[in-house]
Amino acid sequence: MKKRFHALMAFLLALSAGTYTLDATADLNVDVLRCEYVAEPLGIDIVKPRLSWQITSEKRGEKQTAYQIQVASSAAKLATGKANLWDSGKVLSDDSLNVVYGGVDLASRGECFWQVRVWGANETASSWSTASHWTMGLLDKQDWQASWISYKDDTPVFTDTTSLFLPAARQYRKEFSAHGKTIQRAVVHSTALGIYELNLNGQRVNEGAFIPGWSDYNQSVYYNTYDVTDLMQGGGNALSAWVADGWYSGYIGFGLLTGMGTEKIGRYTYGKTPSVMVQLEIDYEDGSRQVIHTDKSWKVTGDGPIREADLLMGEFYDARMETPGWTEPGFNDASWESAILAVENGSTMATFYEGQNPDKAGNAPKITGREVDLAFKQPRLESFPGVPVVVSEELKCIEVVPREAGKYIFNLGQNFAGTIRLNIKGEAGHRVTMRYGEMLHPDGTLMTENLRKARAQDTYICKGDPAGEVFVPRFTFHGFQYVEIVNFPGEPTKDTVTGLVLHSDTKLTSTFTCSDPMVNRLFQNIVWTQRSNFLDLPTDCPQRDERMGWTGDAQVYVGTAIYNADVAAFYTKWLRELMAAQRPSGAFTDFAPFPFQHGWNFGTAWGDAGVICPWTIWQAYDDVRIIETCWEPMTRFMKWRKDTSRDNLGIAHGNDWGDWLAQGGKTPLEFVDTIYFAISSKKMGEMAAAIGRDGEAAAYGEQFENIKTAFNAKYVEADGSVNVSTQTAQVLALFADLIPEDTRKATGKKLADMIAENGNRMSTGFLGTRPLLPVLSSVGQHDLAVLLLQSHDFPSWGYEVDQGATTIWERWDSYTKEDGFGRHNAAMNSFSHYSFGAVCEWMF
Numbered sequence: 057m058k059k060r061f062h063a064l065m066a067f068l069l070a071l072s073a074g075t076y077t078l079d080a081t082a083d084l085n086v087d088v089l090r091c092e093y094v095a096e097p098l099g100i101d102i103v104k105p106r107l108s109w110q111i112t113s114e115k116r117g118e119k120q121t122a123y124q125i126q127v128a129s130s131a132a133k134l135a136t137g138k139a140n141l142w143d144s145g146k147v148l149s150d151d152s153l154n155v156v157y158g159g160v161d162l163a164s165r166g167e168c169f170w171q172v173r174v175w176g177a178n179e180t181a182s183s184w185s186t187a188s189h190w191t192m193g194l195l196d197k198q199d200w201q202a203s204w205i206s207y208k209d210d211t212p213v214f215t216d217t218t219s220l221f222l223p224a225a226r227q228y229r230k231e232f233s234a235h236g237k238t239i240q241r242a243v244v245h246s247t248a249l250g251i252y253e254l255n256l257n258g259q260r261v262n263e264g265a266f267i268p269g270w271s272d273y274n275q276s277v278y279y280n281t282y283d284v285t286d287l288m289q290g291g292g293n294a295l296s297a298w299v300a301d302g303w304y305s306g307y308i309g310f311g312l313l314t315g316m317g318t319e320k321i322g323r324y325t326y327g328k329t330p331s332v333m334v335q336l337e338i339d340y341e342d343g344s345r346q347v348i349h350t351d352k353s354w355k356v357t358g359d360g361p362i363r364e365a366d367l368l369m370g371e372f373y374d375a376r377m378e379t380p381g382w383t384e385p386g387f388n389d390a391s392w393e394s395a396i397l398a399v400e401n402g403s404t405m406a407t408f409y410e411g412q413n414p415d416k417a418g419n420a421p422k423i424t425g426r427e428v429d430l431a432f433k434q435p436r437l438e439s440f441p442g443v444p445v446v447v448s449e450e451l452k453c454i455e456v457v458p459r460e461a462g463k464y465i466f467n468l469g470q471n472f473a474g475t476i477r478l479n480i481k482g483e484a485g486h487r488v489t490m491r492y493g494e495m496l497h498p499d500g501t502l503m504t505e506n507l508r509k510a511r512a513q514d515t516y517i518c519k520g521d522p523a524g525e526v527f528v529p530r531f532t533f534h535g536f537q538y539v540e541i542v543n544f545p546g547e548p549t550k551d552t553v554t555g556l557v558l559h560s561d562t563k564l565t566s567t568f569t570c571s572d573p574m575v576n577r578l579f580q581n582i583v584w585t586q587r588s589n590f591l592d593l594p595t596d597c598p599q600r601d602e603r604m605g606w607t608g609d610a611q612v613y614v615g616t617a618i619y620n621a622d623v624a625a626f627y628t629k630w631l632r633e634l635m636a637a638q639r640p641s642g643a644f645t646d647f648a649p650f651p652f653q654h655g656w657n658f659g660t661a662w663g664d665a666g667v668i669c670p671w672t673i674w675q676a677y678d679d680v681r682i683i684e685t686c687w688e689p690m691t692r693f694m695k696w697r698k699d700t701s702r703d704n705l706g707i708a709h710g711n712d713w714g715d716w717l718a719q720g721g722k723t724p725l726e727f728v729d730t731i732y733f734a735i736s737s738k739k740m741g742e743m744a745a746a747i748g749r750d751g752e753a754a755a756y757g758e759q760f761e762n763i764k765t766a767f768n769a770k771y772v773e774a775d776g777s778v779n780v781s782t783q784t785a786q787v788l789a790l791f792a793d794l795i796p797e798d799t800r801k802a803t804g805k806k807l808a809d810m811i812a813e814n815g816n817r818m819s820t821g822f823l824g825t826r827p828l829l830p831v832l833s834s835v836g837q838h839d840l841a842v843l844l845l846q847s848h849d850f851p852s853w854g855y856e857v858d859q860g861a862t863t864i865w866e867r868w869d870s871y872t873k874e875d876g877f878g879r880h881n882a883a884m885n886s887f888s889h890y891s892f893g894a895v896c897e898w899m900f
C-alpha cells in the first residue's frame with residue numbers, strides 16, 4: 057500500500073509541479089514527517105494527532121520562521137491542493153514538533169494524507185514535503201463486529217510450584233471468499249490476550265514480536281491496524297494466527313520465585329486462557345464493505361508444532377507436528393476444533409497472592425491471598441501507541457567450543473537480548489536442547505545461576521528434512537551471549553547459530569567517540585544494554601525471572617535513553633502503563649505494569665518515576681500533551697506525597713531500596729525521600745507552567761521552597777556540607793537544587809574531598825551515581841568528574857570494562873577476573889542492567 061501510494065504521489069506531484077516551485081528555496085528541505093512520533097501510523101485513536109517534521113539546509117544559520125500543513129482525505133486531493141481536512145495556512149512559528157492537527161473531526165477508519173512546507177530565515181518557502189499519511193482506527197465500541205475467541209480450555213488450574221505448566225501455542229484459521237470486485241483497501245484490526253502472529257494467505261501480517269505488548273489486561277489491551285490490500289487474493293483467502301500465553305497467562309516476573317500472583321505459580325496473572333480478536337475490513341471500489349472477523353466459525357488446534365511457548369521458560373518446537381499449508385486457502389482443517397467465544401470458557405476461581413502495605417501498627421508487609429476469577433474479561437481496546445519489537449541485527453557466532461559428545465557452546469561475541477536462528481540437519485525425531493547464558497564459568501560451562509526461575513531453554517525436534525531445517529523461536533526471548541546445544545547431530549560450524557537481536561524499534565540516534573578506548577567501549581556497552589532492555593517496556597534486565605518495568609531504573613536512565621534513541625513513542629506507551637498502575641492511594645508503583653504487589657506498593661525514587669519520566673519526555677520532545685495526559689495521576693501522586701510528608705520533609709516509608717547497590721554507608725531513607733519529594737515538586741511546578749496552570753505552578757514552586765528551607769535547617773551545615781556523611785547525600789542535595797546558590801561550591805568541595813578520601817572512588821549506588829558526574833561538573837569539579845569516568849579502579853566503569861564487559865552490569869564487580877562470580881549472590885547478578893549506564897547523559 058505504502059509503495060503504491062508513494063508512486064501515485066510522485067506522479068500527481070509531477071502533474072501539479074510549478075505550483076510552488078517559483079518561490080521555493082532549493083536548499084531548504086522538509087522531511088522525516090511523523091504523526092504521533094511514528095512514520096505513517098495506521099489505526100491511531102488520537103483524534104487530535106500531533107504532526108512533526110525536520111528541516112535540512114546546506115545554508116548555515118537557516119531556520120524555520122513559518123509553516124503550512126495541508127491534510128486531505130485522499131492522495132489525489134492532496135496532490136491537487138484540495139486540503140479538505142485541514143489547511144493550516146501560513147503559521148508564523150518555528151514549531152516543528154508536535155503541532156496539533158486542527159482540522160475537521162476525524163472519524164473511524166479515516167485516511168489522512170498530509171504535507172508540510174516551511175519558510176526559512178529569508179522568508180522564502182521550501183517546496184512541499186513528500187506527502188505522508190496516517191489512518192484512524194476504530195474509535196467506537198460499535199465499530200467492532202469481531203468477537204474474542206478462544207479454544208475450549210478444560211485444564212484444571214495448575215497449582216504446583218515445583219514444576220512448570222507450559223501449554224502449546226494455538227493455531228487459529230478461517231477461510232473466506234472475497235467478493236469478485238475490485239478492492240480499494242483491505243485493513244485488519246487485531247489483538248490478543250496473549251501474544252500472536254497474524255497471517256493472510258501465507259504471508260505474515262503483523263511484523264514484530266510479542267504483539268500487542270504488555271498492558272494491564274484487567275483494564276485494557278492494545279490493538280494494531282495493518283493494511284493488507286496487497287495480500288488479498290481474488291476468490292479464496294485464509295486468515296490465520298498463532299497465539300501463545302505471553303504476559304497474559306504465561307510466566308512473568310518473579311512471581312514463581314517469590315510466591316506472588318495466582319496460586320503462587322508465577323503464571324495466569326491476568327487470566328487462564330489466551331484469546332484473539334481479528335477484524336478484516338475489505339472495502340471495494342463500488343463502495344461496499346465485506347467484514348471477516350473472529351467468531352465461532354473459526355477453527356483452532358493445539359496439536360501443532362509449538363508445544364511450549366513462554367517468555368521466561370522458552371519454546372519447544374516439534375517440527376514433525378507441522379501442519380503445512382495451514383496459513384493458506386485450501387488446507388483441510390476438518391480435524392481441528394471449532395473455536396469458542398472466549399467468554400464460554402466461563403469462570404475459574406483461584407487464589408491470588410501479593411504483598412500488603414504494613415498496617416498502622418507498622419508490622420512488616422505480609423503476603424495475603426484473595427479470591428480471583430481467571431475468566432475472560434472484556435478489556436478496553438486502545439490503539440497501540442508504541443513501536444513494535446523487531447529483529448534489528450543478526451549476530452554471527454565467533455566461536456564454537458565442543459564440550460562432551462554432541463554438546464557445543466556457541467559464543468555470539470556480545471551480550472544481547474533476543475533469540476537465535478538455528479540451522480540443523482537431523483533424522484526425524486532427533487531432539488536438541490538449547491540453553492542460554494550471559495557468561496561462562498572458568499571451567500567453560502554455561503553460567504545460568506543468575507537466571508533463577510527463568511528456565512530459558514528451547515527444544516527442537518527435527519522432522520528429518522534432507523535439505524536441513526531452520527528454527528527461530530517465536531514466543532520467547534533470552535538475555536545471553538552463549539548458547540549451549542545438547543545432542544547436536546553432526547559437526548556444527550559457526551553458521552549453525554546466529555543471534556537475532558530483538559528490541560523495540562527505537563532507532564539509534566547517537567554516536568560517541570573520544571581518545572580513550574575504554575570510554576568508547578563503555579559507550580558501546582551502554583547502547584547494547586539499552587537495546588536489551590527496551591523490549592516493549594523499559595526493563596531492569598532481560599535474562600532472569602524479572603524483566604519488569606522497574607520504575608527506579610527507568611527514572612535514573614530516561615535522560616540517557618532520549619539521547620541514544622528515538623524513544624518518544626516507546627515511553628508514550630510505557631507511561632500509560634505507569635499511570636494505569638497507580639494505586640488508589642495515589643502512590644506510583646515500583647514497576648509498571650504492576651502484575652502484583654511485592655512488599656509495599658511504593659518505593660522512594662521508584663514511584664517518583666511517575667513525575668520524572670513525563671518531565672523528561674516533555675523536555676526532550678517538547679511534548680506538552682504527555683504532561684496533560686499524566687496530569688491528573690501526577691497530581692494525585694503529589695497529594696499523596698505531601699500527605700505522607702512531615703513538616704515539609706520526607707519520611708522513611710515504602711520499600712527501602714534507597715541508594716540501591718551503594719558501595720559506601722547507607723543514606724537514610726527519609727533523607728532520600730526528602731530529596732525526591734523536592735525533585736518531584738520542582739518538576740511539577742515546571743510542568744504546570746508549561747501547560748498554563750499558573751496557580752499550580754506557583755503552589756508547587758512554593759512547596760519546593762518549603763522543602764528547601766526545612767532541608768537546610770535539618771541537613772545543611774554552615775560550611776555547606778550535608779550532615780549525612782555519604783557521597784550520595786552530598787550529590788543528591790546538589791542535584792535536587794536544595795543547596796543555596798552561594799554554598800553550592802562549598803558543598804561540591806565537600807563531595808570532592810569525600811571522594812578523594814575514598815581514594816578517588818565513588819561509593820554511590822543507583823541514585824547517587826546518576827547525578828554524580830553532572831553535579832561535579834556543575835560545581836567546579838569537572839576534572840574530578842572526568843577522572844572518575846576514566847578510572848579503572850573498583851568501583852568504576854573502567855573496572856567493569858577491564859573485566860571484559862560488553863554491557864552494563866547490575867554490579868560493578870558482577871564478575872572479576874580475580875574472583876569470578878564469587879563476590880555476589882548469583883541470583884542477583886545480572887550482566888545487563890542499564891542504571892549505571894546513566895552516566896552517558898553527562899558524556900553527551
Ligand code: BGC
Nearest residue numbers: 596597602606608609713716
Ligand atoms: C531489580 C532492580 C530494581 C530492584 C529494586 C531488582 O531486583 O533488578 O533493578 O530496581 O529490584 O530494588
